[in-house]
Amino acid sequence: MPIERLASNENEVIQLPDGLLGFERVKNYVLLTRPEEEPFMWLQMVGEAKHAFLVVPPHYVLADYRPDLSDLDVAFLDLNDPSEAFVLNIVTLLGKGQATVNLKGPIVINRRTLIGKQVIPVNAAEYAIRHPLPSS
Numbered sequence: 001m002p003i004e005r006l007a008s009n010e011n012e013v014i015q016l017p018d019g020l021l022g023f024e025r026v027k028n029y030v031l032l033t034r035p036e037e038e039p040f041m042w043l044q045m046v047g048e049a050k051h052a053f054l055v056v057p058p059h060y061v062l063a064d065y066r067p068d069l070s071d072l073d074v075a076f077l078d079l080n081d082p083s084e085a086f087v088l089n090i091v092t093l094l095g096k097g098q099a100t101v102n103l104k105g106p107i108v109i110n111r112r113t114l115i116g117k118q119v120i121p122v123n124a125a126e127y128a129i130r131h132p133l134p135s136s
Contacts, residue, residue: 013046014109016116020053020090021105031055043088043107055088061101061131067121069108077110077117084111091133103127 014029028046039060044052058065067087069079079085086109090102104124109116121127 012114014043014114014116016107016118018117020107020118026051040091041088043090054091054093055107056091056101056133058087058089058101058103058106061089061133062103062127065103065127066123067103067106067108067119067127068123069119070122073108073117073119077108077115078113079110085109086111092130097135099133100128100130101133102129103131104129 012030014031016027016029018024019026023045026045026048029043030046032042032044032052039056041055042052043055058067065087069077069085077085088107088109090105090107092100092102094100104127105118105120107116107118
């Protein structure tokens with residue numbers, strides 16, 4: 001099954017005005033995909049080719065993942081409809097073939113504007129910060 005795409009052009013810049021946790025100064029990213037790495041993608045810092053986050057769409061990890069965004073986050077992202085939200089979760093590689101996914105701090109990107117934000121969902125208590133990545 002092909003992965004869901006955010007943008008048709010890998011040169012389209014995703015702006016994260018607040019940055020990511022620990023990387024608040026970095027505001028611009030590109031999403032890189034490779035068919036042989038699906039469903040994983042790379043959220044790469046613009047101007048820093050050696051710095052990227054491994055990300056995955058959450059439905060590959062947890063089929064019923066439904067982060068509930070606050071009204072402030074919805075307004076910040078200018079989301080008019082839930083279908084405009086493109087959600088990614090950061091993967092942490094632990095070694096020895098083990099990895100976890102951060103479900104408490106998803107990155108939500110407006111498909112229309114390419115403005116994104118790492119959010120803490122209202123229902124974050126339902127999810128783990130180190131959810132085991134299923135092996136398949």
